[in-house]
Amino acid sequence: MSISPDGVPVLGVVGAGQLARMMHQATIGLGIELRVLSTSPVDSAAVVLADSAVHVGSWDELDDLLAFAAGCDVVTFDHELVDPAHLIALEDAGHVLRPGAASELFAQDKRHQREQLAAAGFPVPRFRTVETADDLVAHGDETGWPVVAKAIRGGYDGRGVWMVDDEAAARALVAETSADGVQLLAEERVELAREVAVAVARRPGGEQVAWPVTETVQQDGICVELLVPAPVSEELAEEARQLAAAVVDHVGGVGVVAVELFVTTDGRLLVNELALRPHNSMHWTIEGARTSQFQNHVRAALDLPLGSTAMTAPAVATVNVLGPEDGTDPRTRLAGALAIEGVAVHLYGKSSRPGRKLGHVTAVADDHDTAVTRARQAAAALTGQDLS
Amino acid sequence: MSISPDGVPVLGVVGAGQLARMMHQATIGLGIELRVLSTSPVDSAAVVLADSAVHVGSWDELDDLLAFAAGCDVVTFDHELVDPAHLIALEDAGHVLRPGAASELFAQDKRHQREQLAAAGFPVPRFRTVETADDLVAHGDETGWPVVAKAIRGGYDGRGVWMVDDEAAARALVAETSADGVQLLAEERVELAREVAVAVARRPGGEQVAWPVTETVQQDGICVELLVPAPVSEELAEEARQLAAAVVDHVGGVGVVAVELFVTTDGRLLVNELALRPHNSMHWTIEGARTSQFQNHVRAALDLPLGSTAMTAPAVATVNVLGPEDGTDPRTRLAGALAIEGVAVHLYGKSSRPGRKLGHVTAVADDHDTAVTRARQAAAALTGQDLS
Numbered sequence: 115m116s117i118s119p120d121g122v123p124v125l126g127v128v129g130a131g132q133l134a135r136m137m138h139q140a141t142i143g144l145g146i147e148l149r150v151l152s153t154s155p156v157d158s159a160a161v162v163l164a165d166s167a168v169h170v171g172s173w174d175e176l177d178d179l180l181a182f183a184a185g186c187d188v189v190t191f192d193h194e195l196v197d198p199a200h201l202i203a204l205e206d207a208g209h210v211l212r213p214g215a216a217s218e219l220f221a222q223d224k225r226h227q228r229e230q231l232a233a234a235g236f237p238v239p240r241f242r243t244v245e246t247a248d249d250l251v252a253h254g255d256e257t258g259w260p261v262v263a264k265a266i267r268g269g270y271d272g273r274g275v276w277m278v279d280d281e282a283a284a285r286a287l288v289a290e291t292s293a294d295g296v297q298l299l300a301e302e303r304v305e306l307a308r309e310v311a312v313a314v315a316r317r318p319g320g321e322q323v324a325w326p327v328t329e330t331v332q333q334d335g336i337c338v339e340l341l342v343p344a345p346v347s348e349e350l351a352e353e354a355r356q357l358a359a360a361v362v363d364h365v366g367g368v369g370v371v372a373v374e375l376f377v378t379t380d381g382r383l384l385v386n387e388l389a390l391r392p393h394n395s396m397h398w399t400i401e402g403a404r405t406s407q408f409q410n411h412v413r414a415a416l417d418l419p420l421g422s423t424a425m426t427a428p429a430v431a432t433v434n435v436l437g438p439e440d441g442t443d444p445r446t447r448l449a450g451a452l453a454i455e456g457v458a459v460h461l462y463g464k465s466s467r468p469g470r471k472l473g474h475v476t477a478v479a480d481d482h483d484t485a486v487t488r489a490r491q492a493a494a495a496l497t498g499q500d501l502s
Numbered sequence: 503m504s505i506s507p508d509g510v511p512v513l514g515v516v517g518a519g520q521l522a523r524m525m526h527q528a529t530i531g532l533g534i535e536l537r538v539l540s541t542s543p544v545d546s547a548a549v550v551l552a553d554s555a556v557h558v559g560s561w562d563e564l565d566d567l568l569a570f571a572a573g574c575d576v577v578t579f580d581h582e583l584v585d586p587a588h589l590i591a592l593e594d595a596g597h598v599l600r601p602g603a604a605s606e607l608f609a610q611d612k613r614h615q616r617e618q619l620a621a622a623g624f625p626v627p628r629f630r631t632v633e634t635a636d637d638l639v640a641h642g643d644e645t646g647w648p649v650v651a652k653a654i655r656g657g658y659d660g661r662g663v664w665m666v667d668d669e670a671a672a673r674a675l676v677a678e679t680s681a682d683g684v685q686l687l688a689e690e691r692v693e694l695a696r697e698v699a700v701a702v703a704r705r706p707g708g709e710q711v712a713w714p715v716t717e718t719v720q721q722d723g724i725c726v727e728l729l730v731p732a733p734v735s736e737e738l739a740e741e742a743r744q745l746a747a748a749v750v751d752h753v754g755g756v757g758v759v760a761v762e763l764f765v766t767t768d769g770r771l772l773v774n775e776l777a778l779r780p781h782n783s784m785h786w787t788i789e790g791a792r793t794s795q796f797q798n799h800v801r802a803a804l805d806l807p808l809g810s811t812a813m814t815a816p817a818v819a820t821v822n823v824l825g826p827e828d829g830t831d832p833r834t835r836l837a838g839a840l841a842i843e844g845v846a847v848h849l850y851g852k853s854s855r856p857g858r859k860l861g862h863v864t865a866v867a868d869d870h871d872t873a874v875t876r877a878r879q880a881a882a883a884l885t886g887q888d889l890s
Contacts, residue, residue, distance in 0.1 A: 121834035135530065142527045142550050145833040145849030145861070162530050165553040401792075404844065404866070419841040426814045445533040446509035453807040456792065461533030473533070478792070 122146060123416050126186030127159070128173050132462035132471075133192040133392045133408075134159035136400070140408035146416065150192075151182040158462045159192070176200045183209040190369055190415045191391050194221040195268070212318065212368040212415040213390045220365045221390045224299050225266045234364055236357070237384050239376070244298035247288035251281045257302035263287055266297040275335055277303070305379040309386065310344045311395035312358035313372040315410035315420050322359055323410065325403055325423040327351045330374065330395045336471075339489075340398050340432040341482060342425065346377065357383055365390070370411040372396060394434070394474070399423070401458045401476045402430030427456075427478035431485035435461070437470040438497040444472055450495030451475060456485070457492040510534060511804050514574030515547070516561050520850035520859075521580040521780045521796075522547035524788070528796035534804065538580075539570040546850045547580070564588045571597040578757055578803045579779050582609040583656070600706065600756040600803040601778040608753045609778045612687050613654045622752055624745070625772050627764070632686035635676035639669045645690035651675055654685040663723055665691070693767040697774065698732045699783035700746035701760040703798035703808050710747055711798065713791055713811040715739045718762065718783045724859075727877075728786050728820040729870060730813065734765065745771055753778070758799040760784060782822070782862070787811075789846045789864045790818030815844075815866035819873035823849070825858040826885040832860055838883030839863060844873070845880040 123146050127134040130152030138148050138159055149167045152160040160168045169185070171178030173196050180203075183189050188210045201215035211218070220227045228241045242253045244263065254261035261284070265274035274296075278284045291298055309332060314324045327346065331339035344351065358373040365371065365388065372393035374386040396407040405421025413420055435444055443466045444451075451459050454477070461473035475496070477488035494501045511534050515522040518540030526536050526547055537555045540548040548556045557573070559566030561584050568591075571577050576598045589603035599606070608615045616629045630641045632651065642649035649672070653662035662684075666672045679686055697720060702712045715734065719727035732739065746761040753759065753776065760781035762774040784795040793809025801808055823832055831854045832839075839847050842865070849861035863884065865876035882889045 121831065138550075139527055139530045142523065142851075143846065143848035143861075144836060145847075145851055146836075161552055162526075163552060164549055404789075413840060418837050421840065421846075422844060443509065448532060448534075449806050452801060452809065456810060458531065458809075459533075460531035463530075463533055473531075 123187045124149060124185065125412060125415060126151065126169075126182055126189040127192050128179065128182070128189060128196060129192030130157035130159035130163075130168070131192050132158045132464075132473075135162055135462060136397075136406075136408045136460070137192070137392065137412055138163055140400070140406050141412045144409075144412065146412070148412075149182070149186060151178065158464055161463050174200075176203055179204055180207060180209075183207070188212055188415050190411070191218070194218060194390065198222055213371075214366070214368065217366045217368070218390055220367075221388050223266055224264055225297075227388060228299065231361065231364070231385055236361055236364070237382065239304050239384050239386075240302040242300045244288065244300050247285040250278065250284040250288055250298065250300045253300035253302070254278065254281065254284060260303050262301040262303050263291075264299045264301060265291070266299050268296075273335075304376050304384060307377045307379050307381070308344070308346075309374065310346065310354060310377055311372050311374045311393070312354050313370055313393060313396045313399075313407060314358055314362045314367070315370050315407070315414045315423075316362055316367055317414050317420065318368050318417050320363065321420065322362065323420045323423050324355050324359060325396060325399055325407070326425060327354050328395055328398065336434070337394055338434050338436075339486070340395060340430075341486060342398050342402060342430040345482065350377065350381070350383070354383055357385070361385060361388070369414045370396070370407050394471075397460070397474050398430045398432040398476050400460070402426055402432075402478055427480070427485075429479050429482045429485040430476060431479075431482070431489040432474050432476045433486075433489040433493040434471055435473040435475060435493050435496050437466045437468050437472050438499070439468045440498065441466050441468065442498050444496035447496050447498060451492040454488050454492045454495070456488055459492065459496070461496075511575045512537060512573065513800060513803060514539065514557075514570055514577040515580050516567065516570070516577060516584060517580030518545035518547035518551075518556070519580050520546045520852075520861075523550055523850060524785075524794075524796045524848070525580070525780065525800055526551055528788070528794050529800045532797075532800065534800070536800075537570070537574060539566065546852055549851050562588075564591055567592055568595060568597075571595070576600055576803050578799070579606070582606060582778065586610055601759075602754070602756070605754045605756065606778055608755075609776050611654055612652055613685075615776060616687065619749065619752070619773055624749055624752070625770065627692050627772050627774075628690040630688045632676065632688050635673045638666065638672040638676055638686065638688045641688035641690070642666065642669065642672060648691050650689040650691050651679075652687045652689060653679070654687050656684075661723075692764050692772060695765045695767045695769070696732070696734075697762065698734065698742060698765055699760050699762045699781070700742050701758055701781060701784045701787075701795055702746055702750045702755070703758050703795070703802045703811075704750055704755050705802050705808065706756050706805050708751065709808065710750065711808045711811050712743055712746060713784060713787055713795070714813060715742050716783055716786065724822070725782055726822050726824075727874070728783060728818075729874060730786050730790060730818040733870065738765065738769070738771070742771055745773070749773060749776070757802045758784070758795045782859075785848070785862050786818045786820040786864050788848070790814055790820075790866055815868070815873075817867050817870045817873040818864060819867075819870070819877040820862050820864045821874075821877040821881040822859055823861040823863060823881050823884050825854045825856050825860050826887070827856045828886065829854050829856065830886050832884035835884050835886065839880040842876050842880045842883070844876055847880065847884070849884075
C-alpha cells in the first residue's frame with residue numbers, strides 16, 4: 115500500500131450507497147480521507163460527504179475507475195457490480211484493490227464460486243451449469259422439484275433467483291433468460307431450518323476476526339430481519355464460524371466478507387452466498403458489537419489492527435425499513451421509533467418509494483423476544499404500519 | 503418548531519468544530535439535514551459535510567447568523583461564544599434557538615450564572631464581583647489565599663482562570679485584565695477531593711435523561727481524562743444527579759447540558775461550570791453509553807424522544823489526544839492505538855500543533871484500571887509518547 119505523502123491514507127470506495135454512507139459514518143473518527151465514486155452527486159453516501167470527496171462517475175467505465183483510483187491509496191467497494199475485467203485492469207495499472215479482483219470474483223460469478231468451493235471440499239448445494247433447458251430439467255429430475263435457478267451474474271435481493279416448479283416452467287425460464295443473455299446455474303432446493311450468516315473481517319496478511327453467528331430472516335429473497343446471536347446450538351455455531359473462516363481464507367478476501375449459510379432441516383451447513391464487502395446481515399454490529407462491520411472493513415482495507423467483535427448486549431435484532439405503499443418518508447416519523455427503548459434508527463437518505471430499502475432499525479435487549487418486538491415496533495412506526 | 507415543507511427537519515449548528523463534527527457523525531442515521539455555520543471551509547466539521555451543508559460565515563456577525571438561521575428549522579451551538587445580544591436578536595426575528603438565549607447566558611456569563619444559582623439556593627463556591635483590585639484582595643483575605651480569579655466571559659480550557667497567591671499578585675492581575683477590558687469574578691479556592699460532571703439531555707417540554715456521573719481529571723485547567731462511573735459513593739452520585747437535574751431545570755437548558763461539579767474534601771458538591779452543548783466530559787458516551795451525547799443533543803434540539811443513557815460496559819475511560827511536541831500527526835500512527843483491545847479512536851481532522859486538542863480515545867473494560875490503562879496507552883501510541 116502506498117500512503118499519501120503526508121502519511122494519512124486515502125481510501126476510495128467504488129459506489130456511494132448506504133454501505134459507503136455507513137463506512138463514512140464509522141470512520142470519521144479515524145481521521146482518514148474517504149472518497150467515493152458515485153453515479154450522481156445525490157447518492158446515499160455522496161450527500162453526507164464533502165464535495166471534494168465525491169468523484170462523480172460510472173463504476174461501469176474503466177476510465178472513470180482509473181481516474182478515481184489514481185487519487186486513492188486503497189480502493190474498496192460498496193457493491194460487486196464492477197466488471198471483473200475492469201478490476202483486473204485496475205490491478206494491472208498498479209492500484210491496490212481490497213478485496214482484490216480474484217477474490218471479488220467469488221461474489222460476482224456464482225458458477226465460479228460454486229465450482230471453486232466444491233472443488234476445495236466446502237459444502238454447497240448440488241449445482242449444475244445450465245447451457246440448455248435440458249440441463250435445468252435434468253437437475254430438477256435429479257435433485258427433486260421445485261428446483262432453483264440463479265443468474266450467474268448480477269442477481270441480488272431476490273432478483274435473479276427463480277423457484278422452478280416443473281419441466282414446462284424450466285423450459286419457459288431458460289427461453290426467457292437466454293433471450294436476455296442471462297446465464298443460469300441450477301441448484302437443488304434445500305430443505306431449510308433457517309438461514310444464518312457469519313461475517314469475518316480479514317486483513318491482507320490473513321488476520322481474521324468474526325462476529326457472532328447471525329440469523330437472517332428472508333422474505334421474497336430479501337433479508338428483512340436479523341437476530342443475534344442466532345438461535346442455534348453452540349456446536350452448530352462453532353461449525354459455522356470454522357466453515358466461514360476457512361471459506362474466507364480460501365477466497366483470500368480482504369475487508370469484511372459475509373458468508374451466508376443454509377442450515378438444513380437435517381442439521382447440515384451449506385454455503386449459500388458470499389459478499390466481499392459490508393453486508394446487510396451485519397448492520398446490527400453498529401450498536402450491537404464493540405466494533406461495527408463498517409469500521410472493521412475500513413481497518414482491514416487499510417491493513418490496520420481489527421477491533422473487537424464482542425456483543426454489547428445479550429440480544430440484538432435488526433429490521434429493515436422498506437418504503438411504505440403510501441410513499442410516506444420515514445424521516446418525518448422519527449418520533450414514534452425513537453420513543454421505543456433500546457432502538458437505534460438508520461435511514462439512508464433515499465427518497466421514499468414503495469418497497470425500497472430506506473433504512474434499518476436495531477434494538478438491543480436482554481433477550482431475543484424483546485429485541486425483535488422493539489425492532490419491529492420501531493420499523494412499523496417509521497412506515498406507519500399497524501402491528502396490532 | 504417550524505419544520506421544512508417536506509417534513510424533514512433542518513438542524514443548524516453555529517460553529518463547526520469537533521462537537522459539530524461528532525453531531526454529524528451521530529445523526530447521519532436519523533436522515534435529518536444538519537448544517538453548520540463555519541468560519542472556514544476546512545473546519546473540523548466542515549470537511550466531513552456536503553458543501554451545501556456548510557455555510558461559511560462568522561458567528562460574531564449578526565447578519566451571518568440571521569442568514570444561516572433562515573435556512574434552518576432549529577438552531578443549536580457547538581460553542582458558547584456568540585454575543586448574547588445576537589442570540590436575543592435571533593429569537594426576536596422568530597428563529598428557534600435550542601438552547602435559547604436566556605439559558606445560554608448561564609454558560610456565557612459566569613457572574614450571571616453564580617448570582618442566579620446562588621439566589622436559587624444551589625451550592626456554589628463563595629464568589630464576589632471584582633470591580634476594583636480591592637474586591638479581589640478582600641475576597642482573598644476573607645476566603646483564604648490563594649484565591650481564584652475568573653474572566654466573566656470567554657474563558658475555557660484553562661484560559662481565563664488565575665490562581666492568585668497574594669495581594670501583590672491580585673493587584674497586578676486586575677491591572678492587566680482591566681487594561682484588556684476583561685471583567686473578573688473572585689472565587690474561593692475550594693479544597694478538592696475530585697471533579698465530576700453530570701450531563702443531562704433535556705427536551706423543550708422538560709423531559710430529561712442523565713448519563714452516569716463522570717470523573718473529570720484536569721491538568722492545567724484542561725480536562726485530560728474521564729473515568730466512568732466516577733469512583734464516588736452511590737449517595738454522592740445520587741446527590742450529584744439530583745443537583746444537576748435541578749440546575750438544568752432552573753436554567754431551562756434544551757439539548758445536552760453538562761454540569762461540572764467540585765467534590766470538596768469534606769464531601770460537599772459545588773457547581774463549578776455549565777456547558778449548554780455537548781461537552782468533552784461526555785465524549786465517552788459514544789462507545790460507553792447506549793446513546794451518545796451527540797445523538798441525544800440532536801434529538802432534544804428537535805424535540806424527539808431521548809435515548810437510553812445506560813452504560814455498555816462496566817468501566818469506561820477517555821483520554822484526550824493533544825498534539826505532540828514534534829508535530830507528528832496522530833492520523834499517521836493509528837496502528838499502535840487500534841491494536842489495543844477495547845479502544846476507539848476519535849480524531850477531529852485538525853492539523854497537528856503542540857498541545858492542540860486533536861482527538862480523544864475511549865476504552866471500555868470490566869474495571870477502571872484496565873480502561874484507564876488502555877486509553878492512556880492508545881493516546882500515547884497516537885502521539886509517540888513512551889509511557890514506560
